Amino acid sequence: MKFKTKMEGDVAIIRISGNLMGGADSDGVRNEIKRLLEEGSRKFIIDLKGVPWINSTGLGTLMAIYTSVQREEGVLKLTHVSDRIRSLFMITKLLTIFDTHPTEQEALDGF
């Protein structure tokens, strides 16, 4: 799993590619969000276009990110959520927690 960060105005867009399965890679994304929060960013989009699926450990990573952004009164949006990831959100009753959008542009327009 890899990720890249791009700033679009005051919105940090983190594009992830590869399956989110926990481990050191997931820690990297969490640390990136932490760094951005420390630098003052409060608006985040995580683009999951390149993520076919996640497991419960990856879901835990998303929950940790969501909680850390919420704690700083920030906003987190997810884009390109695959059917499988959406299914995992439904099974775990987290579908209403995450603010999901079909595309990055639609997520940006909502800020």
Place this chain on the structure above:
Amino acid sequence: MSDAASGVEELVLPSELDILERMDSLAGKYGKLAGFDDGPLMEIAIAVVEAVTNAVVHGNGMSADKEVTVRFEWSSCVFQVTVHDEGGGFDIDRVCDPTDPERRMGTSGRGIYIMREVMDSVVFEMGEGEGTTVTLRRTV
């Protein structure tokens, strides 16, 4: 021995997260041979990935000295997978519901819940020094 409608494959694997993608792929392959459609196939793959994640991470602690054994069995309308680790086991009675309001925002503890939600049966077997075996089964 396998034919198009039934078969068995057993794999002995290292305790690494990298094996999950292969397990996902095999779950889809053998679930399809058992006769499942796309929706249930996705759920079966989700459950298999959770079972193997638990074995790798919680059972074997990602130790290079421990292995995970995964046995796929399929026949017409039935898919079963057995996942064995070499860990110390756990108290199944102490597994909490991660959808409880006070736990809903937690960052862990969802794997067994997910397996139970999507499979017809999830059976754990643990013995002193024998590791943990979980058997997941679903019929069409």
